[in-house]
Amino acid sequence: MPSPPRPSSCRKLIPRRTQNLSFVLEGIHKVKFEDRPVPQLKDPHDVLINVRYTGICGSDVHYWEHGAIGQFVVKEPMVLGHESAGVISQVGSAVTSLKVGDRVAMEPGIACRRCEPCKSGKYNLCENMAFAATPPYDGTLAKYYVLPEDFCYKLPETLSLEEGALMEPLSVAVHIVRQAQVSPGQSVVVFGAGPVGLLCAAVATAFGASKVIAVDIQQPRLDFAKQYATTSTFLPGKASAQENAERLKKENDLGTGADVAIDASGAEPSVHTGIHVLRNGGTYVQGGMGRSEIQFPIMAACSKELTLKGSFRYGSGDYKLAVGLVSEGRVNVKQLITGTVKFEEAERAFLEVKAGKGIKTLITGINE
Incomplete structure (x- = not known):
């Protein structure tokens, strides 16, 4: 059995004086x-951001651990990170909605x-998307990062920059729940309590779901x-997906089945159980990414006439709604922050996330 990766000596290599210090992945476990150089504003609608907090996502850890995710392969050194919040440092000549500070x-x-x-309004499916920390594009674990002004969302005074960094995963959840079209009074089963x-459970609750059940x-x-945002939880047993689904329905008084099932795990048994736990005409949304191909209970999906949807990143209105949900007190993201590490100890954050420690670890940025 291979030994777990150890922190490299990258901390010793930090220059004393820096312009735009960045945390770079060179290869598997090699950072x-x-x-x-400080990035320049090439478009009059761009802004320069001093990145203050960055959360560690499973995809970041996957690139660090394996050097690739599916077709996206790290071939050149790449800056990691994409869950970030920061402070505007410079604005382009055409920027009207934001100012320095x-x-x-x-x-x-x-x-x-x-x-x-x-052009059809689904820009998350863009054929030429330039996404941070997805090869060949650099991520946000740097002192400075450039974005168009309309991809920056001003935080209300009541929201901290730490909370701002969690708007990215919250926007993913918002998109998933919007794909499911969760409405008041519905029952929702969420697979995966990462x-x-x-x-997703918190957003479904905010959308008015009467029952929200987490499965892990x-x-x-x-x-x-259970204490965060669900009405109940379910621990699957060593049984078939159908048997677990029946027990889940019985223990949670779901009658013929749940209205909505969301998979945020990517695990094949969860997919199967999710299909079987739904009522006739229910809705299933796949948000978690696992193996590229799995076996699928297609007969159950067809005979129940289920609505099946995928969900990828976030689209129009998702970030705005995420900020609103937190600022209005309808979703709490502070509770998910279980650790913060300094920028010069960034690799330690990856090790802790890989080891399953805590829920969401943040890396502090470098102030101007």
Whole structure:
């Protein structure tokens, strides 16, 4: 059995004086700090952001652990990170909605605005998306990062920059729940009690779901979910998906089945159980990414005439709604922050997330 990765000596390589210190992935378990030039504003609608907090996502850890996610392969050194918030440091000549000093949540995917998905209003499906920390594009774990002004969301005074960094995973959850069209009074089962699954439960509750049930194979996660944003939890047994689904329905008084099932785990048993736990005419949304191909209970999906949807990142209005949900007190993201590390100890955050410690770890940025 291979030994777990150990922190590298990258901390010793930090220059004393820096312009745009960045945390760079060179290869599997091989990272370094690199001082790069401060990015220039190339478009009059762009802004320069001093990044203050960045959350660690499973995709960041996957690139660090494996050097690739599906077709996206790290071939050149790449700055990691995409869950960030910061302070506006410079604005382009055409920027009207932001000024220097504004605190913003950063939407890290820049769409081309020209392809058919973009023009039809689904820019998250852009054919030429430039997404932070997805090869070949650099991420946000740097002192400075450039974005168009309309991909920055001004934070109300009541929201901290730490909370701002969690607008990215919350926007993922908002998109998933909007895909499911959750409405007041519905029953929702969420598979996976990691950060996105927990946030899906919180958003479903905010949307008025009367029952929100979290499913996970780790009891500590379920314990947290129960006190965070669910009406109940479910620990699957060593049984078939149909048997677990029947027990889940019985224990939670779901009658013939749940209205909505959301998978935020990507695990094949969860997918199967999610299909079987739904009532006839129910809605299933796949938000978690697991293996590229799995077996699927297609007969059950057809005979129940289920609505099946995928969900990818976030689209129009999702970030704005995420900020609103938190500022209005309808979703709490502070409770998910279980650790913060200094920028020069960034690799330690990856090790802790890989080890399953806590829920959401943040890396502090470098103030101007």
